[in-house]
Amino acid sequence: MRLEPIANPSVLRRLGLPASALLATIAVASGLAAVAGADPLATLGLIVKGAAGSRFAALETLNRATPLIFTGLAVAVAFRARLWNIGAEAQLYAGAIMAVLLGTGALPGAVALPAMALAAMVAGALVLLGPVLLKTRFGVDEVVTTLLFNFIMLLFVSYLLEGPLKDPMGMGWPKSAALAKEARLPRIVDGLRLHWGFGLALIAALTVWVIERRTAFGYEMRAVGLNPRAARFAGVPVNAVLVKTALLSGGLAALAGFSEVAGLKGHLTLDLSPGFGYTGIVVAMLALLNPLAVVPAALFVAGVFVGADSMSRAAGVPTYIADMLLASSLLFMVLAILLVRFRVVRG
Amino acid sequence: MTALLDILLSATFWAAAVRIASPLIFATMGELICERAGVLNLGIEGIMVIGAFSGWITVWAGAGLWEGVAVAMLAGMLFGLLHAVLVVPFGLSQHVVGLGVTLLATSTSYFAYRLMLPQVTSPPKIEPFAVWEVPVLSDIPLIGPALFAQTPLTYAAFAVAALVALVLWRTPLGLAIRAAGENPSAVDAQGLSVTGLRIGAVVVGSGLMAVGGAFLTLSAFSSFFFEMVNGRGWICIALVVFGAWRPGKAVLGALLFAAFDALQVRLQQTPLGQVVPYQLFLMAPYVLSIAALVLMSRRASVPAALMQPFNRGER
Numbered sequence: 001m002r003l004e005p006i007a008n009p010s011v012l013r014r015l016g017l018p019a020s021a022l023l024a025t026i027a028v029a030s031g032l033a034a035v036a037g038a039d040p041l042a043t044l045g046l047i048v049k050g051a052a053g054s055r056f057a058a059l060e061t062l063n064r065a066t067p068l069i070f071t072g073l074a075v076a077v078a079f080r081a082r083l084w085n086i087g088a089e090a091q092l093y094a095g096a097i098m099a100v101l102l103g104t105g106a107l108p109g110a111v112a113l114p115a116m117a118l119a120a121m122v123a124g125a126l127v128l129l130g131p132v133l134l135k136t137r138f139g140v141d142e143v144v145t146t147l148l149f150n151f152i153m154l155l156f157v158s159y160l161l162e163g164p165l166k167d168p169m170g171m172g173w174p175k176s177a178a179l180a181k182e183a184r185l186p187r188i189v190d191g192l193r194l195h196w197g198f199g200l201a202l203i204a205a206l207t208v209w210v211i212e213r214r215t216a217f218g219y220e221m222r223a224v225g226l227n228p229r230a231a232r233f234a235g236v237p238v239n240a241v242l243v244k245t246a247l248l249s250g251g252l253a254a255l256a257g258f259s260e261v262a263g264l265k266g267h268l269t270l271d272l273s274p275g276f277g278y279t280g281i282v283v284a285m286l287a288l289l290n291p292l293a294v295v296p297a298a299l300f301v302a303g304v305f306v307g308a309d310s311m312s313r314a315a316g317v318p319t320y321i322a323d324m325l326l327a328s329s330l331l332f333m334v335l336a337i338l339l340v341r342f343r344v345v346r347g
Numbered sequence: 348m349t350a351l352l353d354i355l356l357s358a359t360f361w362a363a364a365v366r367i368a369s370p371l372i373f374a375t376m377g378e379l380i381c382e383r384a385g386v387l388n389l390g391i392e393g394i395m396v397i398g399a400f401s402g403w404i405t406v407w408a409g410a411g412l413w414e415g416v417a418v419a420m421l422a423g424m425l426f427g428l429l430h431a432v433l434v435v436p437f438g439l440s441q442h443v444v445g446l447g448v449t450l451l452a453t454s455t456s457y458f459a460y461r462l463m464l465p466q467v468t469s470p471p472k473i474e475p476f477a478v479w480e481v482p483v484l485s486d487i488p489l490i491g492p493a494l495f496a497q498t499p500l501t502y503a504a505f506a507v508a509a510l511v512a513l514v515l516w517r518t519p520l521g522l523a524i525r526a527a528g529e530n531p532s533a534v535d536a537q538g539l540s541v542t543g544l545r546i547g548a549v550v551v552g553s554g555l556m557a558v559g560g561a562f563l564t565l566s567a568f569s570s571f572f573f574e575m576v577n578g579r580g581w582i583c584i585a586l587v588v589f590g591a592w593r594p595g596k597a598v599l600g601a602l603l604f605a606a607f608d609a610l611q612v613r614l615q616q617t618p619l620g621q622v623v624p625y626q627l628f629l630m631a632p633y634v635l636s637i638a639a640l641v642l643m644s645r646r647a648s649v650p651a652a653l654m655q656p657f658n659r660g661e662r
Contacts, residue, residue, distance in 0.1 A: 001436055001542075002659050036462055084442050134637075138644040141588070143389070143442060145640065147581045148633040159626035281446055318461035323454030330447045331429075334439050 003342040017340050021332035028328045029321065036317040043315050050310025051303035057310070059194050063264060065295075065302035067092070067273065069201035070256035071280025072287060072294040073208050078249040080212065080289050082225040083135075083242055085128060087146030088253035089277025090153035094127045095120030095254025097157065099261040100165060100176045100268045103183030112183045117200075117258050124254020125247040127153070132246040136239040150277065158270055165268065176268040185263035197259030201295075204252060208291040211248070221245050253277060282326045286333055301326060350617040360609055361493035365501060366567065368598075368605035370395075372504040373559030374583040375590070375597045376511045377423075377552035382587055383515060384548035385528035385652040389445025390430045391556050392580030393452030394423045398557025400456035403564035403571040404463060406473045416500070416561050423557020424550045426452045431549035435542050438656030449580070457573060475569040476500055500558075500566045505598070507555065512594040524548050528650035531657040541657045556580070578633065585636040589643050592650060600639070608632050 006013070029047070030040035052058050071088040078085035085091075098119040107115055131145040160166075161174040168177070185196045212218035220241045223231040232238045260272055283301050287293035308322035354360050374395055381388040388394075402419030406412055426448055433444045464470065479502075481495035515521035524544055526534045531541040559579075564571050586604065590597025611628040614620060620628070 003436075003438065032458070086446065134641060134644075138641055140637075140640045140644045144581055144584050144588075145637050148578065148585070148637055151578045151633045152630050155626040155630045159624045162626075163624060278446075278450070281443070282450070285443055316465075318458050318465075320454045320458040320461060323450060324458055327447050327451035327454060331433065331444065331451070334443055334447075335433065335437060338437055338439060 002345050003338075004345045006341055006343055009340050013340050017336040018333065021329065021336035024332045025325055025329040029325055032321050032324060033315075033317055036321075038315045038317050043311060043317055046311035046314050047304070047307035049307070050314075051307030056193075057306065059192060061299065061303045061306045062194055062198055064306050065298040066195075066198045066201050066263070067256035067260050067276040068279060068283050068298035068302055069198075069205060069295055070259065071253050071276050072283030072298050073204055073291055074249045074251075074253035074256075075280045075284035076287060076289045076291055076294055077208060077212065077221070077245060077252065079284060080225045081221045081242060081245040082228070083132065083245050083249065084141075084143045085146055085246070085249050085253075086143055086281065087128060087131065087149045087277065088249075088256075088280045089150040089273060089275065090146070091124035091127045091250045091253035092257040092260075092273050092277050093153050093157050094123040094250075095257030096261045096268050096272055097160065097165075097257075098123045098254070099183075099258045100179070103179035103262060104177045105180075107180075107183070109182030112180065113185065113262065116183060116262060117255065120254040120258035121251035124250040124252075124257070126250070127254075128246045128250030129243070132243055136242055154270070157268070161268065161270060167267070174270060178267045179262060183262060184266060185259065195259075195263035197263035200255065200259060201298075204255065205291050205295050208248075208252070212291055217241070217244060253280070256280075279326070282330045285330055288337065350619070351614075354610060354613045354617075356489070358489055358492040360613060361489060361606075362496065363609040363612075364602060364606040365493050365497060366605075367608050368601045369497075369501040369504040369566070370559040370562035371579065371583055371586060371601040371605060372508055372598055373562060374556045374580060375559075375586045375601055376508055376594060377555030377559065378583050378587050379590070379592060379594060379597055380511060380515070380524070380552035380555070381549050382653055383528045383592060383650055384524045384545045385531065385650055385655065385657075386431070386434060386545055386549050387441045387445065387584075387654050388427070388430060388549060388552060388556075389442060389584070390426055390448030390452065390553065391445075391583060392576060392578070393449030393456075394426050394553050394556040395560030395563075395576045395580050396456045397422045397426060397452040398560030399564045399575060400460060400560075400571050401557070402561030403473060404459070406565060407471060412476055412565055415565055416558055419557045419561035419565075420554040423560070424554040427550045427553020427556075428546070430553065431546040434656070435545045435549070438658060441654050460571065470570045470572060472569045473565070475564075476566045498566045500562050503558075504562075507558075508594050508598045515594070525650070527657075528652055531652050531655075535657070535659060541659075545657075556583075559583075582632065582636050585640050589636075589639040591643065591648050604632065604635060604639075607635055 029044060033040040033043035050057055051061050074088045099116045102116045102119055131142045134140040134145055135142045161176060165176045167175050188194050188196055188199060220236045223236050224238050224241050228238050256276055261268055279301060283294060283297045287297035304325055305322045308319050312319040374391060378388055378391055398419040401422040402415040405418040406415040430444055430448045433439045434441045476498040478496055479499050485491045485495040515525060523534060523539055527541050527544040534541050563575055586597055586600045589600040611631045615625050615628050
């Protein structure tokens, strides 16, 4: 078989194929529910209800989507320049550490939150700077180094939580001291469990979109991603663009850690992120790397997680169905997007 | 210092190093085959998980140990086929699909585990492979216990590495596989199918990765835990680079790496371990892998067509 480009894909092709990817994912979900001995339709219904069926459920989904918007954006900008940042998890924790360092100190109330956010972004950017410099200086593949940094960072956090950052009142649990009251992100609406981290995430998505589509740097970033050799030939400083992209990407991922600590948890533990950094890759791909589309993609992914959790309690289908569905949707979607532009011919 | 010497001169240390290297050798050979054919397989981490799980659950359900290895291999080949079909004929991003396959294989293992053992808090143990001492040779001091008093899967790991080297460099098939990773158009001009060669290489390579995973449950820990693969797959990708895409060098790299890993565990028990936090020791394998990548980057001999999809009739 061979792939043949399609000059002008029809509207049916543009919309129908991604829709079939979604349908295929739903089919997988039904199949898995049946394997687990549950009624497929009822299981799907429970997932939807658990994700958006009540005010509590919807707020839970928005809360869960917040770190995913940040990590999704981090991956989207990096992948756009074909910088394979698989280390958003490490950058997230770098941000969380800075939030705790500055948030438990004696910073005056008004500057505490901005200082924490800024420090988090700097830390996250620095964490990604290492692998990117190794790439630009020595040609070391950043996929493996960023992946390995995730493990190193998690061990570092574990050390901090048992050592310098350990909460003296923590009854021996490896957790940090709680943030000061002024260092907590306020709720958007009083009484509703949704913090300003979500608002910040929306602002971040818009900002990244503007940077990518309306600035010279964004243009260079996309040029590097499309064809680094042509970009270099056209006078784009490829390595400088990669470094700048890395700083942006690492900073965005770190905001996820800042927002989780300052908005939701109030302290740092080793299970702050159940893989938000890795899930950010699924979010970014489902959004086709478009910063604005990251928001609905993160809501979808968060909905699957929250919905599957609640369904699992009611129907007994293991909650890992959520990860299986996301992996399937990712694979179906990249295939569907390819088939929009190419047709398979024999020979 | 004497503590270090004591460790380095103990037979158990070298035996542990060879044991720790065994799963890495299987998986590194698997990745090496894939990359030699021109395909990066980031599914490795998840394929090791599904290998560890499926091999273990098969034995737990009453089958023999070798049947467990076979089932693990088949499961790995299945996920390898998924990766291969998506990235070879369709030419999709090998990074994205690989990570997707890792997520899918890992979550499938966890899903199946919860489905089959819904209530257990600690996973049941199986009777693992027993040590098989080679007569006479295992009595050699230091080398004997390290190399000739291991479980059958460790011997298999070294045999597989030798076989991979032999097939890749001494057979027409091996030449075709390597050519598919260096100059696919030339392979195509010879009338051979680049697509077929690459899919075959990824499927077989993935089978080996899964056996590496199965080593963990069937030969090392006797049980299946979440997170038990713990980045070993990513380390194997670093080992392929470190070994400059050569089986022999990759095996040496795996042994060196495993020796350091065995050393850090033992150093934790020395006076040094009293002052240095244990997390620092645990970081060593990952830091070492990054260091190895930097060290080898200058003289890397990457297969020329690695990660480049081949579409017939396209120039």
